[in-house]
Amino acid sequence: xKEPSSPTDGNPNEVVxxxxxxxxxxxxxxxxxxxxxxxxxxxxxxxxxxxxxxxGVADIRxxxxxxxxxxxxxxxxxxxxxxxxxxxxxxxxxxxLGDVVVCPAVAKQQAPSHAGSVDDEIALLVVHGILHIxxxxxxTAGEQTxxxxxxxxxxxxxxxxxxxxxxFSFDHRAEVGS
Numbered sequence: 001x002k003e004p005s006s007p008t009d010g011n012p013n014e015v016v017x018x019x020x021x022x023x024x025x026x027x028x029x030x031x032x033x034x035x036x037x038x039x040x041x042x043x044x045x046x047x048x049x050x051x052x053x054x055x056g057v058a059d060i061r062x063x064x065x066x067x068x069x070x071x072x073x074x075x076x077x078x079x080x081x082x083x084x085x086x087x088x089x090x091x092x093x094x095x096x097l098g099d100v101v102v103c104p105a106v107a108k109q110q111a112p113s114h115a116g117s118v119d120d121e122i123a124l125l126v127v128h129g130i131l132h133i134x135x136x137x138x139x140t141a142g143e144q145t146x147x148x149x150x151x152x153x154x155x156x157x158x159x160x161x162x163x164x165x166x167x168f169s170f171d172h173r174a175e176v177g178s
Contacts, residue, residue, distance in 0.1 A: 015041045016049040023056035026104035026118065030054075033126055039158040040130050041097070048095035050133065052102070052126065060103040077106040078125040080132035100129035116167040123159045124170075127151050 017037045019030040037052050055063075057075045064076050082098040107121040115121035131147055138144040148170045156162060164170075 013047050015047055017041070018049065018051045020051075020053045022059065023054055023104060025056055026054075026108050028054050028104060028122075033122065036123060036126055036158055037100070037130060040127055040154045043154060043157065044130075044134055046097065046134060048097040050097040050130065051099040052129075053099065054102050054104055057103060057105050060101060060106065063101060075103060075106050077110065077121075078102050078129040080129045082133050082135070098133040100126065100133060102126060102129065114169055116165060116169075120159075120165065120168055123155055124151060127154045127159075 015038050017034045019034040019037075021028045021030055033052060033054075037050060041047075041050060060077075060079065061075045063079055064074070067079070067081075079101045080098060081101070083096040102122060102125045104118070104122060107125055108118045111118045111121035115124055128147075128151060131150055136143070136147045136150065138147045152164070152170060155164065
């Protein structure tokens with residue numbers, strides 16, 4: 001999997017989302033998902049550069065094995081890789097927030113029993129991945145409650161522009177068996 005290109009002359013006080021579609025299994029509207037990512041980062045009061053990449057099953061499986069070992073030998077829906085982690089950056093250089101990698105094919109597979117539609121599933125994964133980049137976690141019940149509240153707020157404000165559709169579940173399943 002090749003890395004998406006990065007704008008190096010960005011304003012350090014703005015949000016820059018670099019998007020790439022590196023898969024052909026599910027049609028992806030990069031502008032739509034990039035705008036959602038920008039809205040979430042702006043709402044969280046964060047500036048810097050985020051990469052949002054959509055990959056196929058083989059690529060997400062490879063990334064999971066590379067970063068999580070043998071136990072990760074199955075596809076997942078989203079992976080988040082925080083970068084600068086609050087480290088100071090030189091003047092004029094945007095902070096590198098991290099990389100969110102989404103697998104639309106896995107999202108499509110799990111959507112009927114989770115979010116309902118593929119669009120709702122991908123929207124949840126984009127927001128979920130960004131919140132992980134920003135340091136939120138869902139390992140404990142308390143963390144999960146906080147993270148889901150933030151997911152709900154962002155999806156209602158920037159994706160649905162209102163309440164969640166009937167049948168949508170905020171319970172995020174981390175993995176789908178191969």
